[in-house]
Amino acid sequence: MIRPTTPDDKTALIAIADAIGFQTNELEELSEMLADYFGGDRDSDHFWITDDDNGPVGVAYCEPERMTDGTWNLQFIAIRPDRQGQGRGATLLRYVEQTLTARGGRMLLVETSGLPDFERTRTFYAKCGYEEEGRIRDFYAAGDDKVVFRKMLNAA
Numbered sequence: 001m002i003r004p005t006t007p008d009d010k011t012a013l014i015a016i017a018d019a020i021g022f023q024t025n026e027l028e029e030l031s032e033m034l035a036d037y038f039g040g041d042r043d044s045d046h047f048w049i050t051d052d053d054n055g056p057v058g059v060a061y062c063e064p065e066r067m068t069d070g071t072w073n074l075q076f077i078a079i080r081p082d083r084q085g086q087g088r089g090a091t092l093l094r095y096v097e098q099t100l101t102a103r104g105g106r107m108l109l110v111e112t113s114g115l116p117d118f119e120r121t122r123t124f125y126a127k128c129g130y131e132e133e134g135r136i137r138d139f140y141a142a143g144d145d146k147v148v149f150r151k152m153l154n155a156a
Contacts, residue, residue, distance in 0.1 A: 001051075001052050001053070002049055002050070002051050002052070002092060002095045003049065003050055003052055004047070004048070004050070005034075005037075005048035005049060005050045005059065006050075007038040009050050009056050009059075010034050010035075010038070012055060012056040013030070013034065013050070013056055013059045014027060014030060014031055014034075016056065016057070016058070016059060016078050016079075016080050017030050017076075017078060019080055019081050020078050020079075020080075020081060030076070033061070034048070045063065045064045046061070046062060046063035046064065047061070047063075047099070048060070048061050049092070049095060049096065049099070051079065051091070051092050053083070056080075057079060057080045057088065058077075058078060058079040058080065058083065058089065058092050059076065059077070059078055060074065060076065060077040060078075060092050060093070060095075060096050061074075061075045061076040061077075062074050062075065062096055062099075062100065062108075063075060065109070069106065070105050070106030070107065070153075070154070071105075071106060071107045071108075072100050072105050072107065072108050072109070073108075073109050073110070074093075074108055074109070074110040077089065077092060077093060077096075077110075079092070089124060090127075090128055093128050094128075096108070097151070097153055100153055101153045101154050105153045105154060106152070106153060106154050107150060107152055107153060108150070108153055109133070109149070109150050110125060110149045111146050111147065111148045111149070112125070112146075112147050112149070113140060113144055113145070113146070113147065114135060114144065114145030114146070114147045115143075115144055115145075118147075122147060125149045126149075128151075129151055130149035130150060130151045131149060131150055131151070132147060132149055133148050133149060134147075134148040135147050135148070136148075
Protein backbone atom coordinates (compact mmCIF):
# COMPACT_ATOMS: atom_id res chain seq x y z
CA MET A 1 0.00 0.00 0.00
CA ILE A 2 1.42 3.37 -1.00
CA ARG A 3 0.27 6.23 1.21
CA PRO A 4 1.30 9.68 2.45
CA THR A 5 4.11 9.57 4.99
CA THR A 6 3.13 10.25 8.61
CA PRO A 7 5.20 11.45 11.59
CA ASP A 8 5.08 7.90 13.01
CA ASP A 9 7.11 6.71 9.98
CA LYS A 10 10.18 8.84 10.74
CA THR A 11 12.20 6.23 12.66
CA ALA A 12 11.52 3.49 10.10
CA LEU A 13 12.40 5.78 7.19
CA ILE A 14 15.71 6.76 8.79
CA ALA A 15 16.38 3.03 9.30
CA ILE A 16 15.73 2.38 5.58
CA ALA A 17 18.20 5.12 4.62
CA ASP A 18 20.75 3.68 7.04
CA ALA A 19 20.24 0.17 5.63
CA ILE A 20 20.90 1.33 2.06
CA GLY A 21 24.16 2.99 3.06
CA PHE A 22 23.48 6.60 3.96
CA GLN A 23 26.39 8.21 5.80
CA THR A 24 25.92 9.82 9.23
CA ASN A 25 25.70 13.35 7.82
CA GLU A 26 23.13 12.21 5.23
CA LEU A 27 21.03 10.53 7.91
CA GLU A 28 21.12 13.72 9.96
CA GLU A 29 20.02 15.78 6.94
CA LEU A 30 17.19 13.34 6.23
CA SER A 31 16.07 13.49 9.84
CA GLU A 32 16.01 17.31 9.69
CA MET A 33 14.05 17.26 6.42
CA LEU A 34 11.41 14.99 7.94
CA ALA A 35 11.29 17.05 11.16
CA ASP A 36 10.77 20.24 9.14
CA TYR A 37 8.07 18.62 7.05
CA PHE A 38 6.15 17.33 10.05
CA GLY A 39 6.90 20.33 12.23
CA GLY A 40 4.50 22.56 10.37
CA ASP A 41 6.93 23.71 7.66
CA ARG A 42 4.90 21.80 5.08
CA ASP A 43 5.01 23.34 1.65
CA SER A 44 1.83 22.31 -0.11
CA ASP A 45 3.85 21.32 -3.17
CA HIS A 46 6.51 18.92 -1.95
CA PHE A 47 5.55 15.53 -0.57
CA TRP A 48 6.74 12.32 1.06
CA ILE A 49 5.11 8.97 0.29
CA THR A 50 5.62 5.60 1.94
CA ASP A 51 5.35 2.03 0.71
CA ASP A 52 3.77 0.27 3.67
CA ASP A 53 3.62 -3.49 4.12
CA ASN A 54 2.82 -3.85 7.82
CA GLY A 55 5.32 -1.03 8.37
CA PRO A 56 7.33 1.22 6.05
CA VAL A 57 9.50 -0.63 3.53
CA GLY A 58 10.01 2.21 1.05
CA VAL A 59 9.90 5.96 0.77
CA ALA A 60 10.05 8.71 -1.84
CA TYR A 61 10.40 12.47 -1.52
CA CYS A 62 9.68 14.88 -4.35
CA GLU A 63 9.74 18.66 -4.66
CA PRO A 64 9.15 21.20 -7.41
CA GLU A 65 12.11 22.83 -9.10
CA ARG A 66 11.99 26.53 -8.33
CA MET A 67 11.45 28.99 -11.16
CA THR A 68 10.30 26.34 -13.65
CA ASP A 69 7.00 25.41 -15.22
CA GLY A 70 6.07 21.96 -13.97
CA THR A 71 9.55 20.54 -13.40
CA TRP A 72 9.99 18.33 -10.33
CA ASN A 73 12.95 16.68 -8.60
CA LEU A 74 12.83 13.24 -7.06
CA GLN A 75 15.17 13.94 -4.18
CA PHE A 76 14.96 10.57 -2.49
CA ILE A 77 13.63 7.10 -3.20
CA ALA A 78 14.59 3.99 -1.28
CA ILE A 79 13.36 0.48 -0.63
CA ARG A 80 14.51 -1.59 2.34
CA PRO A 81 17.25 -3.97 1.10
CA ASP A 82 15.32 -7.13 2.03
CA ARG A 83 12.40 -5.91 -0.13
CA GLN A 84 14.42 -4.84 -3.19
CA GLY A 85 14.03 -6.79 -6.42
CA GLN A 86 10.26 -7.21 -5.95
CA GLY A 87 9.17 -4.33 -8.18
CA ARG A 88 8.46 -2.05 -5.20
CA GLY A 89 10.82 0.70 -6.37
CA ALA A 90 9.26 0.81 -9.83
CA THR A 91 5.76 0.82 -8.32
CA LEU A 92 6.67 3.65 -5.96
CA LEU A 93 8.25 5.62 -8.80
CA ARG A 94 5.15 5.14 -10.99
CA TYR A 95 3.02 6.40 -8.10
CA VAL A 96 5.19 9.53 -7.87
CA GLU A 97 4.86 10.06 -11.63
CA GLN A 98 1.06 9.63 -11.50
CA THR A 99 0.82 12.05 -8.57
CA LEU A 100 2.86 14.64 -10.42
CA THR A 101 0.95 14.19 -13.67
CA ALA A 102 -2.31 14.74 -11.77
CA ARG A 103 -0.80 17.95 -10.36
CA GLY A 104 0.14 19.17 -13.84
CA GLY A 105 3.79 18.13 -13.58
CA ARG A 106 5.59 18.25 -16.89
CA MET A 107 8.98 16.72 -16.17
CA LEU A 108 10.66 14.68 -13.42
CA LEU A 109 14.40 14.84 -12.81
CA VAL A 110 16.40 12.47 -10.69
CA GLU A 111 20.09 12.53 -9.92
CA THR A 112 22.48 9.87 -8.74
CA SER A 113 26.17 9.16 -8.51
CA GLY A 114 28.29 8.08 -11.45
CA LEU A 115 30.33 5.70 -9.29
CA PRO A 116 30.37 2.00 -10.21
CA ASP A 117 28.49 1.20 -6.97
CA PHE A 118 25.49 3.11 -8.41
CA GLU A 119 25.32 1.20 -11.72
CA ARG A 120 22.28 -0.73 -10.46
CA THR A 121 20.56 2.55 -9.60
CA ARG A 122 21.27 4.05 -13.03
CA THR A 123 20.00 0.85 -14.70
CA PHE A 124 16.83 1.05 -12.60
CA TYR A 125 16.06 4.57 -13.84
CA ALA A 126 16.74 3.61 -17.45
CA LYS A 127 14.40 0.60 -17.14
CA CYS A 128 11.73 2.94 -15.75
CA GLY A 129 11.90 5.10 -18.89
CA TYR A 130 14.35 7.78 -17.74
CA GLU A 131 17.02 9.09 -20.06
CA GLU A 132 20.42 10.31 -18.97
CA GLU A 133 20.21 14.04 -19.58
CA GLY A 134 23.50 15.24 -18.16
CA ARG A 135 26.59 14.55 -16.14
CA ILE A 136 28.55 16.95 -13.98
CA ARG A 137 32.04 15.60 -13.49
CA ASP A 138 33.51 15.48 -9.99
CA PHE A 139 30.31 16.94 -8.51
CA TYR A 140 30.04 14.99 -5.25
CA ALA A 141 33.80 14.51 -4.86
CA ALA A 142 36.81 14.02 -7.11
CA GLY A 143 35.92 11.12 -9.39
CA ASP A 144 32.24 11.06 -8.32
CA ASP A 145 30.04 12.51 -11.06
CA LYS A 146 26.46 13.67 -10.68
CA VAL A 147 24.29 11.91 -13.29
CA VAL A 148 20.93 13.53 -14.05
CA PHE A 149 18.07 11.53 -15.53
CA ARG A 150 14.87 12.98 -16.98
CA LYS A 151 11.41 11.76 -17.87
CA MET A 152 8.68 13.79 -19.51
CA LEU A 153 5.38 13.34 -17.68
CA ASN A 154 2.98 15.63 -19.43
CA ALA A 155 3.98 17.37 -22.63
CA ALA A 156 1.05 19.82 -22.52
